[in-house]
Amino acid sequence: MFNPNTPVLVVDDMSTMRKIVAKILRDLGFTNITEAADGNQAWETINKAPAPIGLIISDWNMPNCTGLELLKRLRGDKNISRIPFILVTAEAEQHQVAEAVKSGVDQYVVKPFSKDALQAKLEMVHKKYAAAA
Amino acid sequence: MDDFEIELKHDFLQEARELLQNTEQSFLELEKDPSNKTLIDAIFRFAHNLKGTSRAVGFGQIAELTHRAENLLLEIKQEKIFATDLIVSTLLLFNDKVREMIDGLEENLDAVFDCEQLMKDLDAIIAGEAAAPVATPAAASFEPEVEVEVEAKSVESFEEPQVETVAQAVVHKLPEKKEVKKEPRKDDETLRVSLNRLEVLNNLVGELVIIQSVVESALGKSGELKTARSLGKLCKDIQDLSMSLRMVPVGPSFQKLARIVRDTSKLLNKKVDLRLIGEDTEIDKTVAESLGDPLVHIIRNAIDHGLETPAERIAAGKPEEGVVEVMAFHEGNFLVIQITDDGKGINGSKLIEKARAKGIIPDSMNLTEQQAIELIFHAGFSTKEVVSEVSGRGVGMDVVKTNIEQLGGEVKVRSKLGSGSCFRLMLPLTLAIIDGMLIKAGGQQLVVPKGQVQEVIRLEENMITQMTGRRPYMNLRNTIIPVFYLEEDWGSVATGEKANIAMIVRHNDQSFAIGITDIMRQQQVVVKPPTKEILNKQGVMGTTILGDGKPSLIIDLINLYSRKLRQEMNNDSMVQAA
Numbered sequence: 034m035f036n037p038n039t040p041v042l043v044v045d046d047m048s049t050m051r052k053i054v055a056k057i058l059r060d061l062g063f064t065n066i067t068e069a070a071d072g073n074q075a076w077e078t079i080n081k082a083p084a085p086i087g088l089i090i091s092d093w094n095m096p097n098c099t100g101l102e103l104l105k106r107l108r109g110d111k112n113i114s115r116i117p118f119i120l121v122t123a124e125a126e127q128h129q130v131a132e133a134v135k136s137g138v139d140q141y142v143v144k145p146f147s148k149d150a151l152q153a154k155l156e157m158v159h160k161k162y163a164a165a166a
Numbered sequence: 167m168d169d170f171e172i173e174l175k176h177d178f179l180q181e182a183r184e185l186l187q188n189t190e191q192s193f194l195e196l197e198k199d200p201s202n203k204t205l206i207d208a209i210f211r212f213a214h215n216l217k218g219t220s221r222a223v224g225f226g227q228i229a230e231l232t233h234r235a236e237n238l239l240l241e242i243k244q245e246k247i248f249a250t251d252l253i254v255s256t257l258l259l260f261n262d263k264v265r266e267m268i269d270g271l272e273e274n275l276d277a278v279f280d281c282e283q284l285m286k287d288l289d290a291i292i293a294g295e296a297a298a299p300v301a302t303p304a305a306a307s308f309e310p311e312v313e314v315e316v317e318a319k320s321v322e323s324f325e326e327p328q329v330e331t332v333a334q335a336v337v338h339k340l341p342e343k344k345e346v347k348k349e350p351r352k353d354d355e356t357l358r359v360s361l362n363r364l365e366v367l368n369n370l371v372g373e374l375v376i377i378q379s380v381v382e383s384a385l386g387k388s389g390e391l392k393t394a395r396s397l398g399k400l401c402k403d404i405q406d407l408s409m410s411l412r413m414v415p416v417g418p419s420f421q422k423l424a425r426i427v428r429d430t431s432k433l434l435n436k437k438v439d440l441r442l443i444g445e446d447t448e449i450d451k452t453v454a455e456s457l458g459d460p461l462v463h464i465i466r467n468a469i470d471h472g473l474e475t476p477a478e479r480i481a482a483g484k485p486e487e488g489v490v491e492v493m494a495f496h497e498g499n500f501l502v503i504q505i506t507d508d509g510k511g512i513n514g515s516k517l518i519e520k521a522r523a524k525g526i527i528p529d530s531m532n533l534t535e536q537q538a539i540e541l542i543f544h545a546g547f548s549t550k551e552v553v554s555e556v557s558g559r560g561v562g563m564d565v566v567k568t569n570i571e572q573l574g575g576e577v578k579v580r581s582k583l584g585s586g587s588c589f590r591l592m593l594p595l596t597l598a599i600i601d602g603m604l605i606k607a608g609g610q611q612l613v614v615p616k617g618q619v620q621e622v623i624r625l626e627e628n629m630i631t632q633m634t635g636r637r638p639y640m641n642l643r644n645t646i647i648p649v650f651y652l653e654e655d656w657g658s659v660a661t662g663e664k665a666n667i668a669m670i671v672r673h674n675d676q677s678f679a680i681g682i683t684d685i686m687r688q689q690q691v692v693v694k695p696p697t698k699e700i701l702n703k704q705g706v707m708g709t710t711i712l713g714d715g716k717p718s719l720i721i722d723l724i725n726l727y728s729r730k731l732r733q734e735m736n737n738d739s740m741v742q743a744a
Contacts, residue, residue: 048181053223056170095211
């Protein structure tokens with residue numbers, strides 16, 4: 034599983050959603066959680082964060098820069114080492130998941146999700162990155 | 167429910183309320199520009215977020231209803247359904263319903279609501295059935311207690327196709343401001359703080375300023391004036407800053423108006439172009455909150471009684487679309503909100519007739535045109551023969567006037583027959599601090615708001631004319647004005663001190679002189695609301711603590727004496743009439 038000190042970035046334009054996700058992460062033991070309200074803010078945070086962000090959990094539909102746009106930007110940047118990326122989707126977006134997978138998303142969770150659901154996804158993502166390393 | 171869940175639910179309700187505010191504006195713009203993709207995207211995202219988050223925090227009913235709206239919006243977004251006037255109306259009903267649910271849930275987190283009909287309507291539109299919301303948003307939004315009756319009416323009128331096209335409300339917003347709103351700059355990041363804490367802070371800073379003035383006078387004596395002044399400046403800056411924390415832009419109060427204009431103009435089949443200017447102008451939060459109702463009332467009045475029907479306007483050589491302009495700006499220590507319409511204006515002679523018929527003024531009383539127009543502020547006054555559904559609900563302009571005056575403000579009206587009316591609301595920027603004048607009357611130290619005093623003159627005995635049984639009067643630059651003595655109302659003891667000075671106060675084009683013993687100095691005072699014991703005493707605005715640590719009453723001269731003057735004038739006119 035991820036080291037609990039891994040800096041996690043939670044991206045969502047609804048502050049209530051960010052709070053929920055952050056709470057689940059804290060319940061899973063994570064201690065270093067940063068929030069951003071859209072893809073642009075997230076991009077800034079990723080580039081400025083004192084310790085490199087080690088995991089991103091991002092909403093899909095956001096103003097200014099969507100989760101998918103953020104993902105494409107990340108994967109398109111050679112200077113940023115691959116950061117595990119989990120996309121949070123609503124059921125209406127499920128048919129679009131293929132595009133997200135093509136763009137390099139590691140996992141997606143459908144909201145609302147439970148602590149267990151997120152933990153399962155996190156473990157899968159962690160295994161994948163551990164195997165690659 | 168554990169604490170975190172409860173906290174989340176409340177967080178969600180607050181966030182959802184803010185979202186709703188912005189979305190209503192988008193809905194209204196959508197009506198004007200139904201194919202605007204950016205707007206549709208924004209509204210869709212709103213519904214999407216609302217659904218996802220409400221479900222996540224456990225508000226299943228909001229999620230279920232919003233899910234229907236989201237489906238409809240998706241169809242609109244994918245250009246499978248065109249956002250007709252009717253569809254926008256249904257979506258506005260949805261908006262209203264969500265607001266109602268949020269209000270209800272704030273009271274009780276387990277509240278349950280009836281939204282079957284609305285969900286059916288939304289589904290029907292998606293299914294392509296005769297999409298017909300049973301209530302117009304106009305009815306739902308401001309006539310809740312007569313909803314059933316209005317509903318029936320709108321179903322009838324529904325069969326007539328012109329409902330969709332006859333009335334149109336157009337909202338102009340200043341484009342450049344909208345841009346600013348969309349992408350808040352990073353250094354404008356905000357933090358929610360409870361108003362209670364701000365009030366405590368303001369109170370403490372108020373005390374600090376008082377102590378500072380005590381320290382200043384002590385230090386001044388010991389020759390440390392420079393230090394005292396620096397301290398004073400610092401305190402003043404802190405005070406300005408802490409006051410500014412309570413300031414909010416008037417924008418949100420204005421945005422509600424767009425909806426009111428839309429609904430009212432539809433109901434009355436009038437065309438209205440609403441222009442909002444100065445939405446960024448800031449005002450104390452408490453004042454802003456009390457501003458909503460008076461504004462709504464004036465706007466409805468302007469559309470109902472002020473603006474003509476399109477046919478009447480064309481006959482009068484005016485464009486068929488009437489203009490209602492709402493403008494906010496600062497003027498001195500006041501926020502001014504001006505509501506101007508280009509309608510038919512107020513007919514003074516008609517008002518006089520009506521006032522005489524109702525016995526509001528005696529037949530013998532002659533009024534100037536301006537005084538006649540101001541009759542609309544008289545309690546229980548409505549000139550329309552039949553009380554209209556829109557603005558004549560027993561709440562008159564007198565209530566608007568009273569509300570504004572309770573805030574320490576003033577309402578003025580100017581009107582020209584045939585060309586329109588202008589209402590001017592003047593509101594104090596803040597209720598917490600006023601520029602005061604410390605005066606002496608009847609052996610007491612009292613504070614009066616400096617803004618109320620037009621001028622101060624030295625009183626000589628021969629200036630005042632006394633008449634038995636009547637209010638004394640004086641001649642001020644060829645105008646006869648009544649003279650009051652503050653000592654009569656607020657002196658602690660009959661001191662027999664001479665009133666050496668008169669403060670001239672002006673209210674509604676009527677001046678009056680108020681005799682006092684002396685003026686000590688001018689100073690800013692922190693207003694503390696009156697306690698229960700003195701609340702019922704007329705003319706007390708609040709209390710304050712002076713620099714020497716002594717408490718003092720703050721006297722609202724206009725409130726006290728305009729009332730007194732009216733009473734005395736009524737008595738006089740009764741005497742004359744008899």
